[in-house]
Amino acid sequence: MNDVIKIAHLIKSKVELLERMRGEIRDRAEAKALAISEYDKALSITILKEKENGTPVSIIDKVSKGKIYEKRYELELADGLYKSLISNINSIQAELNGLQSINRHLSEL
Numbered sequence: 001m002n003d004v005i006k007i008a009h010l011i012k013s014k015v016e017l018l019e020r021m022r023g024e025i026r027d028r029a030e031a032k033a034l035a036i037s038e039y040d041k042a043l044s045i046t047i048l049k050e051k052e053n054g055t056p057v058s059i060i061d062k063v064s065k066g067k068i069y070e071k072r073y074e075l076e077l078a079d080g081l082y083k084s085l086i087s088n089i090n091s092i093q094a095e096l097n098g099l100q101s102i103n104r105h106l107s108e109l
Contacts, residue, residue, distance in 0.1 A: 028082040035078035
């Protein structure tokens, strides 16, 4: 009987954790979208400036990307944090499913 109570507490804590993490999805998605838009904007502006400066067309893209490397870092970080959150949620859901299965088997005893 003690195991059933322990499993029930673990299930409750996993559900609470999932609820908190679901609340973070929108924030992370917005951060990712903002980082993408800021990178695209900075790249466009930098390409236009490089064209005005007479940078050869063959290297303008690489030069422009090099000048806004911080924006690319922010973009990759936001994307990684979003994907990490989704991965963590999936892992917790798998743990929760396992705990629920254990709970069912213990309840049948």
